Amino acid sequence: MDTNYSDLSLSKISSLMGIPDDEPDERIPLSIWIDNIKDYKIKELTDGDIAKLIRQEIFLDYIVPEAINRIEKNPLAGSLGDGEILESFSMVSVDIWKSEGQKFCKELKLLLEEFLMKLQSFKLDIPYHTERFDDLDQADLAKSIKKAIENLNLALQ
Known part of the structure; x- marks a missing residue:
């Protein structure tokens, strides 16, 4: 990624985009x-x-570069579970990739294809999770990566 937004806050991004800083809805x-x-x-x-x-699907233009940086360092980055960031890409709709994330589609697709190939050939460098990342986890992650790649392919058409 050429652009580094990592020093921006969501408030600053909102300001740059002209989005007012409203009070949160407590409900x-x-x-x-x-x-x-x-x-x-x-x-x-x-x-x-x-x-x-x-x-x-919030501020993808600003968040995806950071996500890519993190999964390049640790493919299993996440808080709720191993590979949470990777899995999150599969939940972004094709329409959003087409409209808001178009500039990342090709790079992200190539990166995900590389991760999938390494995952399926057991060559994925997993920094510190090896013991608790089992075959079922790998299968679930592979499924999510395939879905993300499918969505990105559709967005690139």
């Missing part, structure tokens, strides 16, 4: 969560926060 957990993390720099967010922002 909506997502609104409360965003309010709690909005002043942290992207690089300070947890892996779980990055994955959730992707799943919620």
Whole structure:
């Protein structure tokens, strides 16, 4: 990725995009969560926060570069479970990839294809999770990666 947004906060991104900083709706957990993390720099967010922002399709232009950086360092990055960031890409709709994430589609697709190949050939460098990342986990992660690749292929058409 050429652009580094890791020093921006969600508040700063909102400001750059002309989105007003409204009070959170206390009835909506997502609104409360965003309010709690909005002043942290992207690089300070947890892996779980990055994955959730992707799943919620929030500021993908700013979040995807950080996600790619993290999974290049640790393919199993996540808070809820191993590979959470990788799995989150499979939950982004084709329409969103086409409209908001188009500039990342090709690079992300190539990266995911590489991870899938390494995962299936047992050559994926897993920094510290080897003991608890079993065959079922690998199969689930492979399924999510395939779904993400499929969505990215459709977005690139």
